[in-house]
Amino acid sequence: MLPEEMRLDGNAAGGALRELFARDVTAGLATCGGCGGARPVGALLDYGTPLGVVLRCPDCDHVMLRLTQVGGWLRVDLSGIAILALPNVPAS
Numbered sequence: 010m011l012p013e014e015m016r017l018d019g020n021a022a023g024g025a026l027r028e029l030f031a032r033d034v035t036a037g038l039a040t041c042g043g044c045g046g047a048r049p050v051g052a053l054l055d056y057g058t059p060l061g062v063v064l065r066c067p068d069c070d071h072v073m074l075r076l077t078q079v080g081g082w083l084r085v086d087l088s089g090i091a092i093l094a095l096p097n098v099p100a101s
């Protein structure tokens with residue numbers, strides 16, 4: 010089977026993405042895109058703003074996560090996290 014024949018749109022990933030984001034992310038392990046340090050998301054420094062949340066690395070002050078709610082959209086910028094590892098919790 011050719012790769013083009015296996016391709017689906019993003020809706021096919023809906024179930025996997027629901028499992029990813031419908032959990033407590035603070036227990037996840039975030040690797041900083043700035044210094045490479047890894048620590049639980051709950052240990053990052055929260056610089057909340059009126060528009061949302063900004064989480065920074067305690068070691069190098071790199072912005073790791075931005076979360077805003079604007080115009081009916083929840084917008085998440087994870088570009089400052091090199092890797093986000095979440096505990097694999099079995100479905101109940």
Ligand SMILES: [Zn+2]
Nearest residue numbers: 041044066069
């Ligand atoms: Zn860092």
